[in-house]
Amino acid sequence: MMDNSGLDRRQFLKTAATVAVGAHVAASSARAQDGQKLRMGLVGCGGQGTVLLTNALRVPEIEWVATCDIVEEKAKGAAERIEEGGNVPTFTNYQDMLESVEMDAVAIAVPLHWHAPIAIAAFETGLHVFCEKCMAYTVDECKDMIRAQMSANKILQIGHHLRYHPLYWHAKRTFVEGGLLGQITSVYAQWNRNNSWRRPVAIEGDFTEWGYPDADHLVNWRLYQEYSGGLMTELASHQIDVVTWMLDRTPTAVQGMGGVDFYDDGRTVPDNVHVSFQYPGGVTFDYISGTTNAFSIFGNQCHEVIKGTEGTLVMTHLNPGPTDSMGWFFPEEGTQREIWMDMAHKTDIGGHEAILLDATVTEGPPLAGQPISTLIDEEGHLQKMTYQVEFEEFVISCREMKLPSCDGMIGMKSAADAIMANQAIATGETLPFPEDMYEVTM
Template sequence: MTVLRVGIIGAGGIARDVHIPSYLASGDKVEIVAIADVAVERAQEVADKFAIPHVYDSYQKMLATVKVDAVSICVPNKFHAEATIAALEAGCHVLCEKPPAMTVEEAEQMVKVANDAGKILTYGFHYRYRPEVEIAKSFIDAGEMGDIYSARVHAIRRRGIPGWGVFTNKDLQGGGPLIDIGVHMLDTALYLMGYPEPDVVLGKTHQQIGHKKGVGLFGEWDHENYTVEDMAVGMVTFKNGATLTLEAAFAANVENDDTMQVSLMGNKGGADIFPLKIYQEKYNTLIDSTPAYLPETNGHQLEINQFVACCLEGTTPLSTPGQGLIIQKIVNAIYESAETGKAVQF
């Protein structure tokens, strides 16, 4: 395989603004041959804009009709699992947008099918490719922070409820800020911690703002049909003894408009990741270290670049199906704990 023939499933904003331009920036390594969306008019508009030759009103037709080596899954969360499994069974490598799925059972099936098919399955956790994360990972791998025993995760917007798409529809998304923006910071923390296995999860969700009309920094949202949480709070203990606390919100009465942050604490050092600052005790004093320079990078582009390279070279991507399963377990356990009022024990 010298050229990767790519199909796009879903013609919404993430496909139009991120996946397709990133594939095209890969040059002659990639050819986007088809796009499918149930809203075929939207798919045709995207195809016309980017000169994609084949347009379909279903991914089933696309997979059955045109030869595709790899696909990007860019549909609402409800359809991640079924589209991914269909593509894998059709012999395609798959880059599925986050989160992996709606349920743990779906994520488990995705792992099984990927393994049975011998195909690559990876997820759109593009924050891993940020230079701050790469540098922090180098510090951790070199033993500079010792054992990471605790983490704090924040993905909090003051009034950042999306006024577009299906982000406030629980039936299609599975939840709100936790499963949308929270998973990015959760994945970043877990990646830097070595993706430990969860042991006990306690969670609580709140819906205090989104169901009422109000000021929206992302435009107006459909408050009358708002069915997801405004905010989710969770605590996770891991089988290796580490702990993690999480707060994710579309709307909260806080100072900053948008906070995406991971903080780590180890027995030899700690760090805040965005922006990167390292905290250590050395030479009988306390040291704070910040990079004097960080390269300008595009996480989405690097993610696509790596996916293309893995497909062409047969290498393992940075985000694996097994890691996707762990994050799905934690997300669903937070929601389950919030509904039952009880901790979830694995």
């Protein structure tokens, strides 16, 4: 069972890699131990950077001391968000920020192909790193990030925010580990939208230094293979991470289909993907992500369906309306169904009677120092956004040199799976996963 001590992952590192784990739990800086604020810089002040900053500003243990974006007005906007009329220094080059600002950590929310270079530079400067998902553009870059982290003896946390979601913890502890699903045999997930994913371009400038021939390639970096793995890395990696977490295992093979079939707008990443992963024990995970139809029987563009011998678990997030996330359990006929149905809060989903998940009953170790049951109410309202909780844990991890719930080894798994799926789509072949896929050697 996974818990916040990170013990399992340390054990994993010991067996799967030849890294100096002992150094990882060595004493942290005197400043962090003194309980002073964690001084952070933000690299990347676009949409996701703003989401992170907005939520992290609610964490009083963090002091934001610098912002950086290659679009100057975005860096200044973030600085203004931190402090009215602010004295927070802004940068357009992350190296300048790293060299000139005294701080303890950075948060990285930039196009995918820049994750690894910036994270590694931050470790080399002696900083902790919070890096948005997907972890990196290539598997080798993921491993380079972990090596840099180990060498620096700092914390690396990856922003798979569903690892900080009480409903998903409830699913993991109560239904998966609690055995209520029985033996898990298959998983299905989707993230379907009716949206071209393209954004209008309203900035000007020369960004060739950073690899973008024009502003469109910067603004719409998710649509171009040079910078992103498209739907697999930007959306699917969230759900792959959930499946990895719930199954507590990684795939052995993947096959896939997809392409640029609808949007004739110059993009080079598929506008639809359909991939199948195979896991040990014959478990399969089918995944679809598209951009032309948002329908879901669960009323949500995005959901995961975990099927076991005793029942089916469905989880959603990004719901419209006042409740962000919902989950349901559908017991199988001939199991404990009648007992369940007598006891539980029932609802109707597509003509099927389902049990509404209530994460306020979640037991077990705390998340980011707080009982999981307190992070959500009975109606499913999150008391804090997941992004806030992940930063609360980041502070604890940096202060106590404690592995976060989503560290680099975890982030690498979903990144590697997404990258492998893209290769399977490109080649049209069933790709076996190399045995050393997730191993890191120093």
